[in-house]
Amino acid sequence: MVQLLERMKTNSRHFSKKSETSNTSNGTMAPLLLNSTWDYKTADTKQYTHCYHNYPAMMIPQIADRLIAMYGQNAEILFDPYCGTGTSLVEANLKNINAIGTDLNPLARLIARTKTLKIELQILDLYLKQFNDFGFALNFGQHDLNNVVVPTFKNIDFWFSGVVKTKLALIREFIANIVDINIRQFFYVVFSEVVRESSFTRNSEFKLYRMPPKKRETFNPDLFSMMMSKLARNRKGLIAYLNQTKGHSATTSVLDFNSVEEIDYIESESVDIIVTSPPYGDSKTTVAYGQFSRLSNQWLGVENAGQIDNTLMGGKRKGILKFGIDIADDSIDHVANVDEKRAKEVYSFYHDYYQSIQNVSKTLKHGGYACYVVGNRRVKGITLPTSAITQAFFEANGFHHTKTFMRNIPNKRMPSRNSPTNTSGETATTMNYEYIVVMQKD
Numbered sequence: 001m002v003q004l005l006e007r008m009k010t011n012s013r014h015f016s017k018k019s020e021t022s023n024t025s026n027g028t029m030a031p032l033l034l035n036s037t038w039d040y041k042t043a044d045t046k047q048y049t050h051c052y053h054n055y056p057a058m059m060i061p062q063i064a065d066r067l068i069a070m071y072g073q074n075a076e077i078l079f080d081p082y083c084g085t086g087t088s089l090v091e092a093n094l095k096n097i098n099a100i101g102t103d104l105n106p107l108a109r110l111i112a113r114t115k116t117l118k119i120e121l122q123i124l125d126l127y128l129k130q131f132n133d134f135g136f137a138l139n140f141g142q143h144d145l146n147n148v149v150v151p152t153f154k155n156i157d158f159w160f161s162g163v164v165k166t167k168l169a170l171i172r173e174f175i176a177n178i179v180d181i182n183i184r185q186f187f188y189v190v191f192s193e194v195v196r197e198s199s200f201t202r203n204s205e206f207k208l209y210r211m212p213p214k215k216r217e218t219f220n221p222d223l224f225s226m227m228m229s230k231l232a233r234n235r236k237g238l239i240a241y242l243n244q245t246k247g248h249s250a251t252t253s254v255l256d257f258n259s260v261e262e263i264d265y266i267e268s269e270s271v272d273i274i275v276t277s278p279p280y281g282d283s284k285t286t287v288a289y290g291q292f293s294r295l296s297n298q299w300l301g302v303e304n305a306g307q308i309d310n311t312l313m314g315g316k317r318k319g320i321l322k323f324g325i326d327i328a329d330d331s332i333d334h335v336a337n338v339d340e341k342r343a344k345e346v347y348s349f350y351h352d353y354y355q356s357i358q359n360v361s362k363t364l365k366h367g368g369y370a371c372y373v374v375g376n377r378r379v380k381g382i383t384l385p386t387s388a389i390t391q392a393f394f395e396a397n398g399f400h401h402t403k404t405f406m407r408n409i410p411n412k413r414m415p416s417r418n419s420p421t422n423t424s425g426e427t428a429t430t431m432n433y434e435y436i437v438v439m440q441k442d
Contacts, residue, residue: 038063052114055085064275067275072272079100081276081360092250102255102259106305114188124186138170153305167223192300259360274371283308284309316348328389338382375434399441404438
């Protein structure tokens with residue numbers, strides 16, 4: 001159970017709330033205009049520990065930073081119920097605000113925890129020196145590769161060459177023997193990226209697609225150089241994070257629970273602000289978080305790593321029922337008129353999304369803000385107004401709408417087109433815009 005913490009001062013930049021959040025809220029949706037100040041086209045999105053690991057559809061830190069500054073000036077606790085790799089958690093810590101995050105993907109939780117760790121550089125550098133010596137010996141054939149214990153999991157030989165499997169196993173063994181748990185996690189985060197980049201996966205894709213045979217024949221990744229390069233990059237980000245948070249007492253908890261079912265780990269009305277970017281839809285048909293993470297999770301020893309997408313929002317299909325909320329019911333009806341199966345998938349996501357919002361709402365203090373960064377995806381050529389549905393779901397749980405900002409998506413790694421009919425050559429735009437929906441608890 002998370003207890004209320006002693007009030008802390010924040011060091012965030014202050015924005016004019018009056019100029020950016022003025023809105024005539026009369027229960028209707030006002031027309032939205034693009035707000036280019038939220039685009040951050042040229043911004044460095046990899047500052048501090050945000051540089052640690054690629055991940056699908058990451059919320060850029062500038063958005064989390066700005067929302068906290070606008071709606072959480074006196075916040076003590078920030079909550080992100082779909083924290084992914086912890087963008088909002090890092091931004092909260094940079095402002096000396098305590099943070100709580102949860103995510104069902106073990107890899108995401110590992111990255112989020114590691115990004116908020118304050119690791120002693122002197123100890124880290126000792127292990128980096130040890131790993132440098134280890135890698136030198138590895139590259140120059142000074143390790144016996146015949147007695148290496150390589151893990152066994154489904155399709156490992158499909159995704160990795162024999163030499164890569166052996167070297168990954170050796171690197172994993174080195175990391176497992178690191179005594180300091182924080183530094184061990186620091187290394188595992190880098191190892192995760194190397195796993196994916198040294199596999200036969202086409203790394204330009206979220207989903208697992210095998211590279212063509214000719215490319216596989218000449219594919220010879222230098223695992224040691226990849227590890228050292230990423231370790232150096234992450235060390236630099238860590239130094240910047242440590243310098244920025246020097247003297248701060250904020251803490252972070254990254255938890256493993258399903259917000260769709262319950263949130264017993266957080267006291268009711270204990271959270272000051274929620275800043276999050278929930279999934280745009282079920283993982284199987286939108287952003288495949290589970291597929292993206294599968295190989296890393298398998299090498300990290302996660303059980304049932306191939307089933308993660310089934311556990312996320314909308315992962316289990318349900319029969320369609322009515323919400324009693326027109327904009328949600330009408331949207332699902334439109335899809336059902338075209339494809340009943342796809343309508344069930346859409347309904348299943350929104351069913352879980354509503355249950356999650358209902359549970360998340362209970363954690364927020366009265367007067368606190370929930371800031372949700374969402375995308376209006378297209379299914380069967382029909383745009384699903386998730387931004388308006390988000391507003392309606394919160395309003396059904398005792399919130400009023402403060403503002404919705406509409407932004408281009410110049411920085412998020414997202415598919416810009418898909419094939420709605422699964423017919424070769426037929427494509428349609430998916431999401432070019434995001435909507436930052438700000439709700440306040442009455």
